[in-house]
Every structure is written in structure tokens, then in C-alpha cells.
Amino acid sequence: MNDSSWGPSHGAGYAGAWPPPDQGPLPAGPAHDGHDARYTSQTQPMPIVPDFPDAGRDTGGRRGEDREARDRGAARLGGPLFRDEMPQEPMPTPPPSGEPPPQSPRPEPPQKKRAGRDLRAAIGVGVGLGAVIVVSLFFVKAVFVGVIAVAVVVGVWELTSRLEERKQIKAPLVPLAVGGAAMVVAGYVAGAEGAWVAMALTALAVLLWRMTEPPEGYLKDVTAGIFAAFYVPFLATFVALMLTADDGPERVITFLLLTVVSDTGAYAVGWRFGRTKLAPRISPGKTREGLLGAVSFAMAAGALCMQFLVDDGIWWQGLLLGLAVAVSATLGDLGESMIKRDLGIKDMGTLLPGHGGIMDRLDSLLPTAPVVWLLLVLFVGSG
Numbered sequence: 001m002n003d004s005s006w007g008p009s010h011g012a013g014y015a016g017a018w019p020p021p022d023q024g025p026l027p028a029g030p031a032h033d034g035h036d037a038r039y040t041s042q043t044q045p046m047p048i049v050p051d052f053p054d055a056g057r058d059t060g061g062r063r064g065e066d067r068e069a070r071d072r073g074a075a076r077l078g079g080p081l082f083r084d085e086m087p088q089e090p091m092p093t094p095p096p097s098g099e100p101p102p103q104s105p106r107p108e109p110p111q112k113k114r115a116g117r118d119l120r121a122a123i124g125v126g127v128g129l130g131a132v133i134v135v136s137l138f139f140v141k142a143v144f145v146g147v148i149a150v151a152v153v154v155g156v157w158e159l160t161s162r163l164e165e166r167k168q169i170k171a172p173l174v175p176l177a178v179g180g181a182a183m184v185v186a187g188y189v190a191g192a193e194g195a196w197v198a199m200a201l202t203a204l205a206v207l208l209w210r211m212t213e214p215p216e217g218y219l220k221d222v223t224a225g226i227f228a229a230f231y232v233p234f235l236a237t238f239v240a241l242m243l244t245a246d247d248g249p250e251r252v253i254t255f256l257l258l259t260v261v262s263d264t265g266a267y268a269v270g271w272r273f274g275r276t277k278l279a280p281r282i283s284p285g286k287t288r289e290g291l292l293g294a295v296s297f298a299m300a301a302g303a304l305c306m307q308f309l310v311d312d313g314i315w316w317q318g319l320l321l322g323l324a325v326a327v328s329a330t331l332g333d334l335g336e337s338m339i340k341r342d343l344g345i346k347d348m349g350t351l352l353p354g355h356g357g358i359m360d361r362l363d364s365l366l367p368t369a370p371v372v373w374l375l376l377v378l379f380v381g382s383g
Contacts, residue, residue: 269293
């Protein structure tokens with residue numbers, strides 16, 4: 001080690017090698033502690049630093065050694081001695097010139113519950129359809145029958161188109177459209193018997209029409225065709241049957257109003273208070289609370305309609321009618337949801353903004369029509 005390790009504690013400022021040449025070699029033996037007595041006055045004891053194993057051990061006279069090590073040992077007791085020994089956070093990388101500095105992302109505010117469709121478009125289309133129905137219903141009944149027939153034809157077209165697109169099922173459209181319109185007219189003109197005859201002839205026409213094509217897929221095509229004939233035009237025929245009574249327009253208005261009120265009650269209550277799913281595998285948006293809302297709204301509307309609209313109606317009959325409508329409308333909605341889920345689609349069409357297709361509006365009306373027709377016949381007669 002060079003002489004700088006001694007520093008000012010050496011005293012005489014000796015610059016030669018250790019030990020000094022004029023003193024001769026140091027005596028050997030265990031009594032000698034590595035220091036000559038002659039130099040005891042110049043020797044300073046080394047400080048003892050806890051937890052530093054080499055601090056108190058003689059290292060061959062290196063008195064000034066490892067001052068940095070002693071500092072490090074003391075630093076272990078008192079904490080970091082220098083700023084560089086502290087764990088540092090990584091410095092942010094400055095953005096390139098010309099670009100604004102990055103900003104920390106702000107937490108997004110909680111999303112408000114929103115409806116699944118465009119309510120403005122839905123309300124506008126609903127008001128327009130309602131106006132057409134009311135005008136045709138109370139002024140010229142035959143025009144309203146034509147409105148039902150057009151809705152049936154469009155609904156059959158939507159259903160058969162989706163079946164062919166998604167399942168490669170080719171239900172014959174021409175006999176279904178012609179037979180469907182004929183069913184509605186026959187029901188209005190000839191009653192229930194005429195509707196049944198038209199339904200049978202439509203099924204036969206589907207079987208014969210499909211024979212003009214190759215036999216592959218014949219069974220599934222005609223089965224889908226007969227199902228479509230029953231599901232859309234035959235069920236819609238019961239609306240025409242209601243219209244044949246003396247108070248036919250009032251009965252039809254009662255049927256339409258109760259179905260709309262049931263759907264509205266289910267939507268409003270379910271959207272606000274819905275927690276328990278009604279049928280999550282079929283329609284995840286429907287809740288049991290929404291069903292209770294549909295029943296409550298429909299029963300109240302039914303009591304008012306039977307008391308003030310339908311001839312010879314009684315308010316308690318309206319309660320039963322409203323309950324039946326709420327159940328049948330919900331089942332009809334779930335039934336079409338099951339069909340759409342099997343097809344892998346959200347809507348049957350895009351004809352009505354905010355609603356989807358015609359079939360998306362007929363889903364709860366179609367199965368409700370025979371229920372309302374039957375209960376009205378039981379309560380007040382066929383008129």
C-alpha cells in the first residue's frame with residue numbers, strides 16, 4: 001500500500017518503505033502483535049463498526065484501508081448515505097419534439113343504463129303504424145283487413161328468407177304468401193270455418209309446389225312451410241275474426257292496446273327494477289320483475305277496456321283478460337326469441353327503424369290474437 005494510506009496520523013511524515021530500514025526486521029513470535037513498541041505512540045486504534053466483519057481485524061497494518069468500507073458499514077445502521085443508494089423511480093421518457101406531453105388517463109364516468117334500440121325511431125314508427133290502424137279500422141273495415149294481409153305477406157317473406165339464409169331451408173314462398181292472404185280474407189268473410197279451409201289448402205299447395213324441385217331436403221322444406229303458414233297467417237286470422245263482431249273495432253283496439261301495454265310494462269319495469277332473469281338462455285333481457293310489470297299494466301288496462309270499450313263487458317273480466325294477454329304475449333316473445341337464437345340473428349328484418357322487421361312486432365301479437373278472441377267470445381259472445 002502507498003504512503004497515502006497513513007495520512008496525518010503517521011506523525012513524522014516518513015516517506016520510506018515499511019518497516020524502516022535502519023531499524024532492522026521486527027522480532028517474530030506470538031508476543032509481537034504485528035506492531036513495534038517504538039511505533040505504538042503513532043498507532044491509532046481502529047473503530048469497531050457493528051455488523052462489519054472486517055472492521056476490527058488487523059489486516060497487516062493497513063490502518064487507513066477501506067475507509068469507504070467503514071462508511072458503507074455505518075450506512076447499514078443509519079440508512080443510505082448517498083442519494084444514489086436509494087431506490088429511484090424510473091424517470092419518464094420525454095416525448096419527441098413537437099408532440100404534446102402524455103396525459104394520465106382519467107377514469108371514465110359510470111355508464112348510464114340505456115335502451116337497446118333507438119327509442120325516437122321506435123316511437124315514431126309506432127305512432128305511424130297506430131295511425132294507419134286506427135284510420136283503417138274505424139272508417140273502412142275492409143281496408144284494415146288489407147293491412148293485416150300485407151303484414152302477413154311481409155312477415156312470411158322475412159321468416160322464409162331468414163330460414164334460407166341461416167339454415168338453407170327453402171320453404172316455398174309463393175304458396176305461403178298467396179295462401180296467407182287468402183286465410184285472412186276467408187276468416188273475415190266466412191268466419192273460422194273459412195280460415196281452417198284456407199289453412200288446409202295452403203298446406204297442400206306447399207306440398208305440391210315443393211315437388212317441382214329435387215327431392216333433397218323435401219321433408220325439412222315442407223315442414224318449415226307448414227310451420228310458417230300456421231305461425232304467421234293462421235294466427236293473424238283471429239284478428240279478422242274479432243273484426244266481424246258488431247263491436248269489432250273496439251275488440252281489435254282492446255287486443256292491440258292490451259298487447260302494447262303489456263310489452264311497455266314489461267320493458268319499463270324490467271329496465272328499472274329487473275334483477276332476476278326470466279329465461280336467460282332464450283332472452284337474457286327479460287326478467288321476472290318485468291313479467292310482473294306486464295301483468296300489472298295489462299290487468300289495469302284490461303279492466304278499463306272491458307268496462308268502457310267492449311259491449312256488455314265487466315271490469316273483472318278485463319282483469320282476467322289482461323292476465324292472459326300478459327302471459328301469452330311474453331310466451332310469444334320468447335318463442336320468436338328462440339327462433340332467432342337458433343338462427344343466430346338479432347332481428348328478423350330491418351324494414352321498421354327502431355323495431356327491426358315486421359315479425360319483430362308480430363311476435364307477441366300473433367299468439368295473443370286467438371287468446372283474446374276466445375276469451376271475448378266466452379265473456380260477451382261472438383257479437
